[in-house]
Amino acid sequence: MKKEESSEPCYDDVEPCCLWRKEVGASVLQQLDTVEIELQGFKAEELKNEIRRDGLLYISGEHPTEKNKIRRFKKKIDVSKYEIKGIEAKFEGGKLHWEG
Template sequence: MKNEENTEPCYDDFQPYCQWRKEVGASIIQEVRIVEIHLQGFKEEELKNEMKWDGCLYISGEHPMGKNKIKRLSKRIDVSKYDIKGIEAKFEGGKLILRLPCKSSTFSLLTNGRGNAIGILHLHEFLKSSMALALLIILGFYIYKYSQCTYFGN
């Protein structure tokens, strides 16, 4: 009896190590995140990426290991809070490096009237501060008006 060789591939599924960090020297106005996905042994042509309607970037790949063994990965990254049009990727040194710029609409730049930036606030914090200031102004107006109409003498 002859031993038949198994020609079916044997998959070794794995989750790659991912390292997240802020980009050093990024603009104060737009924050940028860097994701390094460690893929030792893989080649760039063995990787595929796909942006789907759910706001996620799907990265997959297969690397032959010899004797019907294939190392396989599937990674999903939620990119809904990033500027999708500004995403950049490069593959070097066994790492897939993604540059993810945050959506800039969440930031508001304040100036001092001469074009010089004086600070950055999140939009919702700016709105809360504006509402509190408006309430203080209205309260001050009513206190002023009430004190003019009322006589506090003996």
């Protein structure tokens, strides 16, 4: 009897490495809080992010790794103490950077 393969995806939930830093901005008086999330293997189009009214930044992503296998993550970060318009994000080199 032949074993049938399931068409249902198998999810690998991961907790990405997250690094918080304080950096000096354009002037010595300006400090920036920076969050760097390690997302090797992910592409920008596989990531979603949203700042909601509850003051939380929601970041998630799904990346296919093998046949029927998907690596995924979900992360919430409290950004309520920052001016939302001042938060910038960029994704490069497998890392997502948020500055506020």
